[in-house]
Amino acid sequence: MDRLSYDAAAGTTPSATASAGEARGDAARGVTPGFRDEVRAFLSEHAPHGLPSLDTAEGNLLHREWERQLYDARLAAVSWPAEFGGRDASLMDWLTFEEEYWAADAPIRVGQNGLFLLAPTLFAHGTAEQLARHLPGMARADDVWAQAWSEPEAGSDLAAIRSAATKVDGGWTLHGQKTWSSRAAFADKAFGLFRSSGERHRGLTYVMFELRQPGVTVRPIEQLNGETGFAEIFLDGAFVADEDVIGEPGEGWKIAMGTASHERGLSLRSPGRFVATARRLIALWREHGSDPLLRDRVADCWIKAHAYQQHTFQTVARLNAGGHLGAESSAGKVFWSELDIALHETALDVLGPSAELANRWTDGYLFSLAGTIYAGTNEVQRNVIAERLLGLPR
């Protein structure tokens, strides 16, 4: 298929080092001096562009190679402890890394399920042995992780999970079916909830398991964009060792809700992604003649991307002061998912008749459409906001 060719990054290439304004903002927020410049220099020298999609066999390997380069530069997971390949960076440094990463238009992180969703759960609930065994391989993208939450009869109503974990000697065996399992087509391992007893919430156990073992069949599902970004997982006696249960058996729901607030919140969708896209949108709008009829929508996209960024800075300040990520992350999830669609719909309207041609904006558009569904539909999030933030009756 022909790709519409234009330079969406025109006019947005950052200078080699942080501007005076960026440096002032970084200093005010406590970003480690020199960190932004180091990341920017590394990405501008090494980040590959135009890799095949990570949801293809070839693209998956190339994305893993890129993650290994990041790991070797100790940039794969900057906020992790050094012993696992990080550099003990603050959350603010991590946000700075993300800003630079998206501004550089570097590849989507093939390891994101592990890095951004499983790792925070392991730091909160895992054992030292689990951290040591799983994190380095995750950071090097030797192990790519899939999510295994939804089932045919358990979507928004996640606690309706039926796939079972049955206790056997030394571990558990898994039976049942998971679906919409992100990255499963090319992943090595998966994490998710399984039913270990009949109690609706207290009967769920959080496990990590190998996808490449007897008793596991992965059937890739073609998505809207024609790629196999998710899959069904059929389980028929697959084995999980006791060491790969996170927390105690039966505590899975509680632990998973912690993961969910990471997934909805800043770790999955850092603001750098939207700020960079808003900048590209403005460049695109100007390149296409600055249509005044689209001006307000273009401006609103920039404003919302910055609102999300400033809101995140505020959240990080709160976390640094000892607060925790709670139901507020539901507000963030609705906000970023709708912003992502608005950014891409506006860009497609800017492109006019040529918007039909498959291009990075159509790719991004199709991707953005999933955002209001995954990580808890926006309807469920609005219920959470109304009940837990506003105090309305259940």
Add this chain to the structure above:
Amino acid sequence: MNPEQEQFRSSLHSLLAASDVPSIARAWAAGSCEPGLAMWRKLADLGVTALAIPAEYDGLEATATDLVIAFEELGHHAVPGPAIESVAVVPSLILSRLPETAADPAVARASDVASLASQWLPRFASGETLATLAWPPHQPFAVDAHIAALPFGGTPGETVASVDPTRHLSHIESEHFIGGRNDRAFDLGALACAAQLTGLGQAMLDLSVAYVQQRVQFGQPVGKFQAVKHHLADVRIALDFARPLVYSAAESLAPQDISAAKVAASAAAQLAARSGLQVHGAIAYTREYDFSLWLVKARALLPAWGTASWHRNRLLESL
């Protein structure tokens, strides 16, 4: 927000919550401004009117963040009066014209302005006098010129009705100051307006959340229905994401940040008004019920100190 700022907010809130502002606002709309002026003197005692004024004129030289805190509370309680003009714009405009601070010497009419400063600023700081002005084309009318000084001259002419009956608008006849495009005083007005709008929006959300829990239909509080919950959740989201823009604009005072804040705060307040009215039903469509005080004030302030369209345009031009 530091502990002193928390304290400032809480003092303002306590004062206003105990002042029956809705009655004061209705009296102000009907032309009896005395209770409102008395409340403004109490606000002055807490420092509100002195925030943007330097110490040499008996002011507090506060930060823009302090100003934002004050305006959120003024909005939250739907305080009537020329707040933006008195507290933010007029003092800042006088100061920006002083010879030692003026960016453009041509606009610094040294002797005039120095005397303006010494004549007026201490009186504004103490709360003895409120101030107003028109700033065409953005603010073609002066608000409440019948009870406020016009330091930049002109005489109030014909009055015109506002959608918000507490705002007494007048044409200003004779020569009158016209500000520049990127004037700091104008931006401070836009920032204060943004903060006031987030406060108005928050109050409308609070009123609506309280109301839907007590209003019973179909045998249950209407707040149990998802359609109602989702309206109010969207208001909460809009306010949660407008407020950080307002506070970060107060930190940077960059025109593009102030424009972003004004656009986002206006949209959030508008949504709070529309959704709040909808979940209340007909009761909020009456003048008798307090919600209307907030709704029409938000409507009046939406286009004030730069329309959303003007601010979006300025923002894009600055990028």
